Amino acid sequence: MYDGPIIDVDVHHRWHSEDDLISYLEPEWRDVVERPRSAVALEAPVALFHHTTGSNKRPDTFPDTGGPPGSSYEQMRDQYLNAFPVERVVLSFDIGTSGGVANPYLASALCRAANDWCLDRWIDQHKDPRLYTGLLVPTQLPEDGAREIRRLGDHPRIVEALVVSNALGRPFGHPVYHPIYEAANEFELPIAVHGGGDQWSTNTHFTAGGMPNSRFEFHTSSPMSAMLHIASFITHGVFEKFPKLKLVMIEIGTTWIPWLLWNLDKSVDLLRRESPWVKRLPSEYFFDHIRLSSQPLELSPDKRQLVELLESAGPVDEVIVFASDYPHWDTDDPSYVARRLPESWQRKVLYENCLHTLRWPSDALRLDELSPAAASVT
Numbered sequence: 001m002y003d004g005p006i007i008d009v010d011v012h013h014r015w016h017s018e019d020d021l022i023s024y025l026e027p028e029w030r031d032v033v034e035r036p037r038s039a040v041a042l043e044a045p046v047a048l049f050h051h052t053t054g055s056n057k058r059p060d061t062f063p064d065t066g067g068p069p070g071s072s073y074e075q076m077r078d079q080y081l082n083a084f085p086v087e088r089v090v091l092s093f094d095i096g097t098s099g100g101v102a103n104p105y106l107a108s109a110l111c112r113a114a115n116d117w118c119l120d121r122w123i124d125q126h127k128d129p130r131l132y133t134g135l136l137v138p139t140q141l142p143e144d145g146a147r148e149i150r151r152l153g154d155h156p157r158i159v160e161a162l163v164v165s166n167a168l169g170r171p172f173g174h175p176v177y178h179p180i181y182e183a184a185n186e187f188e189l190p191i192a193v194h195g196g197g198d199q200w201s202t203n204t205h206f207t208a209g210g211m212p213n214s215r216f217e218f219h220t221s222s223p224m225s226a227m228l229h230i231a232s233f234i235t236h237g238v239f240e241k242f243p244k245l246k247l248v249m250i251e252i253g254t255t256w257i258p259w260l261l262w263n264l265d266k267s268v269d270l271l272r273r274e275s276p277w278v279k280r281l282p283s284e285y286f287f288d289h290i291r292l293s294s295q296p297l298e299l300s301p302d303k304r305q306l307v308e309l310l311e312s313a314g315p316v317d318e319v320i321v322f323a324s325d326y327p328h329w330d331t332d333d334p335s336y337v338a339r340r341l342p343e344s345w346q347r348k349v350l351y352e353n354c355l356h357t358l359r360w361p362s363d364a365l366r367l368d369e370l371s372p373a374a375a376s377v378t
Contacts, residue, residue: 001335001338001339002334002335002338002343002346002347002350003085004085004346004347004350004351005085005087005350005351006084006085006086006087006322006334006350006351007086007087007088007089007090007321007322007350007351007354007355008086008088008089008090008322008323008324008326008334009090009092009192009248009250009293009321009322009323009354009358010090010092010194010250010251010293010295010323010324010325011076011080011089011090011091011092011324011325011326012069012070012091012092012093012094012095012325012326012327012328013070013071013073013076013091013092013093013094013118013122014067014068014069014070014071014093014094015071015117015121016066016067016068016071017067018042020117020121021042021098021110021113021114021117022034022042022113023117024112024113024114024116024117024120025109025110025113026109026112026113029106029109029110029113032106033106040106041101041102042098042101042110043097043098043100043101044097044098044099044100044101044165044167055069055329056328056329057069057070057327057328057329058327058328058329058331060079061075061079061326061327063075068094069327070094070326070327073122073126073128076326076327077128079327080324080326080327080333081128081130083333084333084334084335086130086334087130087351088130088131088132088360088364089130089131089132090132090133090134090159090160090192090358091118091122091131091132091133091134092133092134092162092192092194092250093114093118093134093136093162093164095164095194095196095197096111096114096134096136096162096164096165096194096197097164097165097197098110098111098114098136099111099136099137099138099139099140099164099165099167100140100164100165100166100167100197104138104140104141104167105141107138107140107141107165107167108138108140108141108144108145108148110138111136111137111138111144111148112138112148112151114136115135115136115148115152118133118136119133119152119155119157123157131157132157132158132159132358132360133157133158133159134158134159134160134161134162134192135148135149135152135153135155135158135160135161135162135189136148136162136164137149137161137162137163137180139163139164139165139166139167139168139177139180140165140167140168142176142177142178142179142180143179145163145177145179145180145183146179146180146182146183147183149161149180149183149184149186149187149189150183150186150187153183153184153186153187153189154187156361156363157361158189159189159190159358159359159360160189160190160191160192160248160358160359161180161183161184161189161190161191161192162192162194163180163191163192163193163194163197164193164194164197165197166197166198166225171228171229171231171232172191172193172229172232172233173229173231173232173233173234173235173236173238174232174236175236178238178241181238181241181242181245182242184242184245185242185244185245187359188244188359189359190245190246190247190248190291190357190358190359191245191246191247191248192247192248192249192250193226193229193247193248193249193250194250194251195222195223195225195226195249195250195251195252196222196251198225207221207222207224207225208224222252222253223252223253223256225252226249226252226253226256227256227260229249230247230249230260230286230290231260231264231282233247233285233289233290234264234271234278234282234285234286235271235274235275235278235282236275236277237275237277237278239285239288239289240277240278240279241277245289246289246290246291246357246358247289247290247291248290248291248292248293248321248357248358249290249291249292249293250293250323251293251295251296251323251325252292252293253296253297253298254292254294254297254298254310254316254320255298255300255306255309255310257292257310257313257316257319258309258310258312258313261282261283261286261313261314262313264282264283264286265281265282265283268281268282283313283314286319287314287315287318287319290319291319291320291321291353291354291357292319292320292321293320293321293322293323294320294321294322294323294332294337294349295322295323295324295325295330295331295332295337296325296330296332297332297337297340303339303340306340307341307342307345317342317344317345317348317349318348318353319353320345320348320349320353321349321353321354321357322334322337322349322350322351322354334350337349337350338350
């Protein structure tokens with residue numbers, strides 16, 4: 001059993017009510033959404049594929065004090081943070097679909113408000129040294145996204161630039177998004193793309209051939225968009241243009257990695273004709289710049305099959321970073337993930353890979369500052 005330190009890249013927090021978010025909007029936008037309140041959506045529609053249980057959250061995560069799952073710090077602390085040797089978590093909203101509302105100017109304003117709410121109500125109010133956050137980046141107007149990074153990108157508790165909604169309908173490596181990456185590169189902030197954001201946009205599909213018609217189709221097909229985004233980052237030369245940039249793909253699975261890398265590498269001559277900025281094998285960019293969250297960790301009939309498949313692509317144990325996805329219905333707790341992995345992978349996946357990927361402040365916990373139990377496994 002792994003009992004070392006844990007970094008979790010995907011913990012979802014949420015406002016208790018929309019009034020909390022509205023209170024952080026600029027006055028002109030607050031006036032728009034409050035008159036009449038029910039006429040303006042503050043999030044992109046998320047009910048395309050209803051969860052068969054009625055909620056995509058664990059039943060035990062609904063706070064006794066009211067409000068949605070993820071809105072109570074105390075419950076998150078008692079139910080998850082204190083239950084495992086968690087050293088750091090990255091708060092990732094739920095999941096940040098405000099940037100996908102139809103009005104692009106309102107979308108940018110909502111992202112700004114969400115970031116201010118998060119820093120004020122979670123980071124500053126609770127002062128829990130384990131709490132860090134992503135910076136929610138608006139993408140419909142990429143220059144607004146770049147401005148938001150430059151406004152808050154040097155905050156010591158912001159460790160990544162979080163991209164969710166894809167309302168422009170272009171894969172995220174497309175040059176239209178490069179102003180966002182230029183700003184992130186300036187602050188040495190990794191880009192985190194949270195899977196599923198493509199469904200919460202009006203101008204895009206996230207599966208090949210059209211939109212799914214059920215949650216069964218949606219849940220099993222969602223990695224398709226992740227593969228396209230990764231191929232786009234590589235073929236558009238994002239990592240050549242911004243060589244310090246890291247990309248963290250969240251909640252999109254892992255078993256497709258060998259297929260994608262094999263096919264990209266075998267097509268490298270064609271890639272170089274069309275994309276002369278591709279100077280290396282695509283798989284080399286992948287292993288140097290891209291990390292993938294462990295959740296959802298696919299269930300193979302035999303756990304050895306999963307490891308053998310991933311190892312066939314290369315040093316995947318250096319690429320995967322732990323994510324619980326708390327408080328969602330398919331939350332993976334650290335002990336479950338550790339049991340699915342070889343012992344030699346466990347510390348890398350649950351701690352080290354993320355430690356060396358996100359932009360942590362200089363006074364963040366280091367190995368010599370860990371508890372005796374955590375330090376004993378170093």
